[in-house]
Amino acid sequence: MLPRSVDAVVIGSGPNGLVSAITLADAGWDVLVLEAADTFGGAVRSTEEGGWISDRFSSNYPLGVASPVIRALELEKYGLKWANAPLPLVHLLDEDGAAAAIHPDPEDTAKSLGAEHPGDGDAWLRLYQQYVSVREPLLNALLTTWPPVGPGLKLARKLGSVGELLRFARFMAMPMHRMGQELFAGRQGPAIFAGNALHADAPLSGSVSGTMGWLLAMMAQDVGYPVAAGGSSAFSSALVRRAERAGALLIPDTPVTRVEVSAGRVTAVQTASGETVSVARAVIADTSAPALYGGLLPEAIIPAGLRRDLDERFEWDYPTVKLNFRLSGPIPWKAAEAQLAGVVHLGGTADDLVHVSADLDTGRIPAQPFLLIGQTTKSDPSRSPEGTEAVWAYSHLPRGIADDAAAEKLAGRMERAIERFAPGFADLVIARDLQRPSALESGNAALGFGALGGGTMQLHQQLIFRPTIGLGSARTFVTGLYLGSSAIHPGGGVHGACGHLAARTALRDASLLGPVTRTLPTAALRHLQR
Structure with a gap:
């Protein structure tokens, strides 16, 4: 049974939602986190079966290590351990075995680049x-x-x-x-x-x-491309333990279906089972922008300008197609450096990738797609039985093309690309699991059309334009309601900043100076979105 009333409800337990809960609970608030799924973590989750661990969504976390928000939580005290491969990153340049590598020591990286x-x-x-x-x-x-x-x-x-x-x-x-x-x-x-x-x-x-x-290249040189030892769920589990230590109550299997508003202020949330939890101070939604404004809030109160911006101007990032492999041995890359890499980029030269980017932005499925490949056993030997390899690969479809048939077509091109750069790869496949955009979204509702970033990261939907024209803040037109997901600035990536900023804004608005800090921005936002 849910509590009848709390200071704050956080909807969703992705990393941003969990960071929001921690920030509020650390400030002494009574915080309830409601998660629709049966496990916490959002897009930071893994599964284990027969000694094989599969990261189901995200996997490598340079931002998780580098982010000042995550660092301040000291998650290592709550069980989080990072694991790195001998080489953070190898980029495959051609099918003849040419490659570029980032080494742990910047001098070694420089020596490699200088040799070319x-x-x-x-x-x-x-x-x-x-x-x-x-x-x-x-x-x-x-x-x-x-x-x-x-x-x-x-x-x-x-x-x-x-x-x-x-x-x-x-x-x-x-x-x-x-x-x-x-x-x-x-x-x-x-x-x-x-x-x-x-x-x-x-x-x-x-x-x-x-x-x-x-930025990502420099982070790879600085902190590597680490995975969470034991699976990405270990990252989320550390956040959950930190939130519970701060006093937050987290409940899974409890979808929120409605956010209640009275006189322009958030008052409660209602769950799928019909229970209502009254809210004294704030609701933070770790959801997509369309889910909050197009589902959780009463349609009648959505400002016309906001509705129009979401319908006509909001843009998702690319749909993702992800393949998970169980292999009987290491991938036989022609490029020897790739045998040691935690992350492999397959896609050719920078000029080649400009063509891939142009294909995606003009509605064409790339004939030679760019692949981001995670060799997780290289980073963390616990990911698969001895002598085997757990590997995933993902690529993108153009916006507006997220159907299962297109995903199958791209997946076939992805597998053929790996085979060209590593002849004999297909013979190593014990099992293959395809996550189409539809599967990614059904596994995590925030990943609309299989998009991982909460919306495009292009400049026209960043800063004060994220998720629509506004003030670059977590505030919404409803007093006490905040959007705290990657849908807001600074956007996608597992850095926790979106949730942290939403919680800090809520704390500031609920303080003695709250009438000063929130009145003008809220009025300005309502004016912009009317």
Whole structure:
């Protein structure tokens, strides 16, 4: 039986929802987390069967290690252990065995890049040294409320002059393709950046796409591409233990079907079983934006402008197709470095990937798709029986093409691509599990059409435009109701910042200064969305 009344309800127990619950409970609030599924974790979950552990959605977590929000929770005290492969990342350049590798030591990475083209190794070290010098204020700026005034000033001080600040701003605004051309002379550096950029959905020829490629590549050099030892559910379990230690109550198998509102303020939530929980202070929804505004709230109160923006302008990121393999042995890659990698990018040169990106953005299923491959047993030997390998691979479909037939077509191309780069791969397959976009969404309702990021990461749906035109905040037009998922700034990735920012906003609005901090923004938001 549910409690009749609490200070706050968090809808959903993905990493953002759990971080929200922790932040509120640490502040002394009475917090209830309601999860529709039978297990906690959202898109950070794994399953185990017969000694095989499969990460069902996300798997590698450089942002989880680097995020100041996650680091502050000290999850290692609650059972979380990170595991890394001998090499964080290998990018396969061609079918003849050419590859680019990020090594744990930046000097080794530089040596590898420099061997292909003199000067590229030095360029890599300069980039990494720059990243290390700005890492703390940069991550704080990227993962905080927009505009990031405090962290932005610290970043400016680190860079040292107005000129350097402007150069860095230009660098961050560059398209991925142009960034690779400016920074490197050989094939390896641009390919590493381009492959990392395709973790998101910004076109490689579009502005700011370089930021994702550079940032993830630098994180791979800094912290690797780690997995949670024992499966991704171990990450969520540590968050659950931390939330319970703070005093939050978490209940699975309890879908919330309605958020009740009276006189413009959130008052309660109702579950599928008909139970109602009154809310004294806040509701934080770790859901997709369409789920909150198109399902949980009464339709009659949705502002016309918001409804129109969601119907006509909200854009999901690419649908995902994921293959999970049980293999009788290691993949026989032609590129020897790939035998040691936790993550393998398969897709060719940066120029090749520009064509893949263009295909996706023009509605074509790529003939030669880009594959993101996780060799989880390389990182964590507990993932499969001795001598075997647990491996997953995912790729993307164009927006608007998420049907099962298209997923099957892409899956076939993915398997043939692996076979070309690793002849004999097919003979190793013990079992194959295909997660189509429909399966990903049915496994986690927040993954609309199999999209993993809560909405496109392109600039037109970031910052104050996320998820629609607004203020770059977790606030909604309903007082006390906050959107705390990857649907809000700063967007996709397992960093916990969206949930943390939503909880911090709720705490601030409920404080003695609340009437000051919330009245004007809420009024402005209602005006923008009317």
